[in-house]
Amino acid sequence: MKNVLFLMLPLVLFFLASCEKDAIEPTKTDILTNAAWKITSMTIADTDGIEFEIIGDLESCELDNLHYFKSTGSFVINENTLKCEDEDPQEYAAGSWALSQNDTRLVIAVDDESKVCDILQLDANKIKFKYVETDEELTSTYSITMTAVK
Numbered sequence: 001m002k003n004v005l006f007l008m009l010p011l012v013l014f015f016l017a018s019c020e021k022d023a024i025e026p027t028k029t030d031i032l033t034n035a036a037w038k039i040t041s042m043t044i045a046d047t048d049g050i051e052f053e054i055i056g057d058l059e060s061c062e063l064d065n066l067h068y069f070k071s072t073g074s075f076v077i078n079e080n081t082l083k084c085e086d087e088d089p090q091e092y093a094a095g096s097w098a099l100s101q102n103d104t105r106l107v108i109a110v111d112d113e114s115k116v117c118d119i120l121q122l123d124a125n126k127i128k129f130k131y132v133e134t135d136e137e138l139t140s141t142y143s144i145t146m147t148a149v150k
Helices: 002-018 030-035
Strands: 036-045 051-053 066-069 074-078 091-100 104-111 111-120 126-135 138-149
Touching: 030 066, 030 091, 030 111
Parallel strands: none
Antiparallel strands: 036 051, 036 066, 036 138, 066 074, 074 091, 091 104, 104 111, 111 126, 126 138
């Protein structure tokens, strides 16, 4: 009898190990709301597809800003260590955000304007999205990469 129990022990251990809960993958909302984000790349492509890096057009006081996607749907910017104007608040609500189209699009609304962005990459370390803007006869595609600040 002891031999039978001894032989069944590996089977029981295997069964118990397989019953452990699987790790729960974070949702895209979880990923967005669980980090501060800093812009690390901004490009613009014209109608011909020629792409230009435009992050250099931002001031250093804008480049160090931290962007927060709050779970309430608000989009908040923290001025971080460099403020463009001393009287600017340290943190301010910039607008709102939402995911749509089965989490493949990010909608960002600021004042009366909304941008519908196609999400190209979204993981715990990086988000990359693009949106198209048409102004008179010119169509431009903007691509923005943000890196998580932990």
